């Protein structure tokens with residue numbers, strides 16, 4: 001499987017989770033962690049989504065939720081993996097990627113939000129933005145429907161209401 | 163209550179959680195989140211501890227666990243709070259502090275591990291290190307007893323074994 005095929009697989013798993021979250025009334029951000037050491041068959045270790053609304057959670061962003069679902073892993077596993085996320089990772093999720101030294105981050109879109117991409121790059125992490133229309137449209141729709149929940153999720157005041 | 167008294171309260175809550183975690187066989191890192199807007203009585207919003215061993219968790223570090231236990235909060239609450247942690251915060255927890263724009267971080271000790279203190283400071287976060295002997299001794303003891311769990315918690319190889 002080529003890296004491009006692995007990326008298509010990983011992003012699709014993340015998008016499926018984003019849609020699932022939206023269908024539950026939650027924030028539609030999904031993420032997956034794919035282990036693809038050279039010469040082995042890639043394996044989706046976990047895929048999950050933002051759980052702010054579903055679990056009243058302040059920390060289960062898409063990426064944190066995927067890392068949590070992947071369970072306890074040895075350092076080496078993270079270093080042979082790529083993390084996929086439908087939206088540019090916030091500083092918390094950026095920090096988690098740096099903690100575990102995940103070398104590649106594939107982002108569905110960064111038009112609705114730009115997180116810690118520069119910090120990732122300056123730490124040697126490969127950052128790929130796919131400009132995926134489906135990710136963009138789903139997130140834009142949610143931000144219009146539930147702006148307070150979206151701003152709460154990134155620790156910001158809701159413009160015009162707070 | 164003076165800021166110094168609030169800090170003593172917050173750190174003691176974090177230390178109590180670190181000890182609880184140690185007594186459960188877990189990683190002895192505790193954290194608390196204290197809301198102390200000017201002119202109001204300080205309130206401990208949450209206190210918790212690292213849950214790697216107890217919950218097989220890859221993301222519930224002390225600070226993430228305290229933020230999770232505090233539940234969904236409006237942006238303003240974080241900005242009027244201090245987070246306490248028995249050990250210098252790793253990059254993930256540093257990122258969470260930056261996400262929520264928590265303006266003050268009080269650290270029990272940073273001799274056993276130094277996390278994202280410089281990144282916090284360069285983003286305008288006040289960082290105070292108390293050099294607390296109890297924090298230092300408990301963590302040193304754990305790192306000697308269970309080095310593999312400790313290195314796993316910070317995404318590192320265990321020296322000499324991996």
Ligand SMILES: [Ca+2]
Nearest residue numbers: 148158161162
């Ligand atoms: Ca509001």
Ligand SMILES: [Ca+2]
Nearest residue numbers: 310320323324
């Ligand atoms: Ca080992």
Ligand SMILES: [Zn+2]
Nearest residue numbers: 061090092093
């Ligand atoms: Zn995030």
Ligand SMILES: [Zn+2]
Nearest residue numbers: 223252254255
């Ligand atoms: Zn941490």
